[in-house]
Amino acid sequence: MIAEPAALTFRQALLAMLGVSLVLMLSALDQTVIGNALPSIVAQLQGFELYAWVATGYLLASIVTIPVFGRLGDYFGRKPFVLAATVLFTLASLVCALAPSMPWLVAGRVMQGIGGGMLVGTAFACVPELFPDTAQRLRWQMLLSTMFSVINSIGPGLGGYLTGQFGWRSVFWLNLPLGALALFFAWRYLPWYRPQRSAPVRLDWLGALLVVLSLGGLQLFVEHLSNGSAATSLVLAAITLAAWLGLVWQQRRCPNPLLPGALFADRSVRLLFVLAVLAGGVMFTLLFYLPLLLQGGYGYSPVEAGLLITPLALSITLGAIVNSRLMTRLANPNWLPLGGFTALLCACAALAAVGREAGFNTLLGLILLAGLGLGFVFLNLTVFTQTLAERQYLGIATALQQSLRLVGGLLGTALMASLVNLLYARYVQVALQASGDLHALARLADPQVLMSAAGELPMAELQLARQALVQALGSGLLGCALCALLAxxxxxxxxxxxLGERRALR
Known part of the structure; x- marks a missing residue:
């Protein structure tokens, strides 16, 4: 049972939330700042086949650590894990900044994912713990979500500027002073509420391992569909299926499951978790592959691509601000995420349809629309989940809402990687056959050429390769539109x- 915290003064609440905000800023900034640097990273370190792993390595590690440390926070309080996560995330950023190769960078990103998962799993759950009153909690939750969106909006432009001016490594060096600042404020001002425990702590470590195997196996299976052997794909499919079945069995028999069955008993909460997967898949696919589309497909520089992608996160902020003003005034706040998913559907479908003929302003408008849609989705999913979840499951419910977004991101980016690997080479081959110039196939078959040797290609070949990449990524964007339709x-x-009541407090 968690001891009911004493009411905070305004100054205490402000400083405590400043500590939480600075910590979350590390994770929020890294979600968007890295995407615009990825084409430059691949150009220098090579290894386009690991492009998706820079994203999915982070996501996979975060997916597991979010629920684990969400539960540990329920047992021991949030503050120790917030501090440990900040230290780990900062050190992992140093590893990434010094990475001499793509595998090294992926390893650093996995370390960042562990730290980022700890941050999200504990920091977001601090809000309902610090502010048990529903109205007060809602105001601070909106403020925190808006701040998160603001930092997200800064990321793409900042990533493009730093990459263009100082190289991609500066994106990771930036986290060192920010991490130190976040660590000070969290250590100094974030209260530590110690839950009252009458039983020993038991964690479902086997469940966590099975989550890693099931999601990691699924990711590898999806990626090998495009370029792996049939035997390898069958083995990965078997491992994934066995891990999923083992996870279900473990969660049913474990006295302290990683995923409490009672949490999924509420149909509305289950639907919110499904929505988190779908929305996360669309958001992370856009964040990590729009830079590739704009730089590799359209030929924009990192700075120009940053100017185009920044409105994605900026309009997420705008949508969240407008959303926060409206959600408590509507009799049915569900209309807000419905509008958000509709905007997201239109934006993704249009981005897939416009092709290489789209101009700067057209792309800018569609990216703005996509961000606006996401701004009307994520805040509501978090607040709805915290409103509907029982008090005893509030921490793990909040953590799962964040974690399942990453599950969607993991699957979305893995599927996009497979589509790019499969369709790009096919489109290049078809185009070269039509022009009778198949001898260039070996030179253009790998999208890596658009990042590392675009300036060395004849103009006709360069345009052909860019058109193929835009077509391949367009197929993935249609998949994003289908996810929005399903949502x-x-x-x-x-x-x-x-939103005016909590069942757990009735």
Whole structure:
């Protein structure tokens, strides 16, 4: 049982939330600042086949650590894990900054993912713990989500500027002073509420291992569909299926499961978790592959691509601000995420349809629309989940909402990687056959050429390769549109959420 915290003064609340905000800023900034640097990273370190792993290595590590440390926070309080996560994340950024190769960078990103998962799993759960009153909690949650969106909006432009001016390593060097600042404020001002425990702590470590095997196996299976052997794909499919079945069995028999069955008993909470997967898949696919589309497909520089991608996160902020003003005034706040998913559907479908003929302003408008849609989705999913979840599961429910977004991101980026590897080479081959110039196939078959040797290609070959990349990524964007459409169908089944009450406190 968690001891009811004493009410905070305004100054105490402000300083405590400043500590939480600075810590979350590390994770928020890294979600968007790295995407715009990825093409430059691949150009220098080579290894385009590991492009997706720079994203998915981080996501996979975060997916597991978010629920684990969400539960540990329920047992021991949040503050120790917030501090440990900040230290680990900062050190991992140093590893990434010094990376001499893509495998080294992926290893550093996995370390960052562990730290980032600890941050998200504990820092977001501090809000309902610090502010048990529903109205006060809602105001601070909106403020925190808005701050998160603001930092996200700074990331792409900052990443493009730093990469263009100082090289991609500066993106990671930036985290060192920010990490030190976040560590000071969290250590100095974040309260430590120690839960009252009457039983020894038991964690579902086997469940965590099975989560890693099931999601990691699924990711590898999806990636090998495009360029792996049939035998390898079958083995990975078997491992993934066995891990999923083992996870279900473990969660049913374990007295302290990583994923409490009672949390999934509420149909509305289950639907919110499904929506988190779908929304996360679309968001992370856009964050990590729009830079590749803009730089590799359209030929924009990192700075120009940053100017285009910045509105994605900037409009997420705008959407979140408008959303926060409206959500408590509507009789049915479900209309807000319904509108968000509709905007996301239109934006992704249009980005897939416009092709290479789209100009700067057209791309800018569509990216703005996509961000606006996401701004009307994520805040609501978090607040709805915290409103509907029982008090005893509040920490793990909040952590799972964040974690399942990463699950969606993991699957979305892995599927996009497979589509790019499969379709790009096919489109290049078809185009070269039509022009009778198949001798250039070996030179253009790998998208890596658009990042590391674009200036050395004849103009005709360069345009052909860029067109193939845009077509391949367009297929993935159509997949994002389908995810948004599925989310609309799921949202239509979610009963109206009453933000004025919490069932757990009735």
């Amino acid at each position: 609309l169908l799921v949202m239509s089944r979610l009963p109206a959420v009453d």
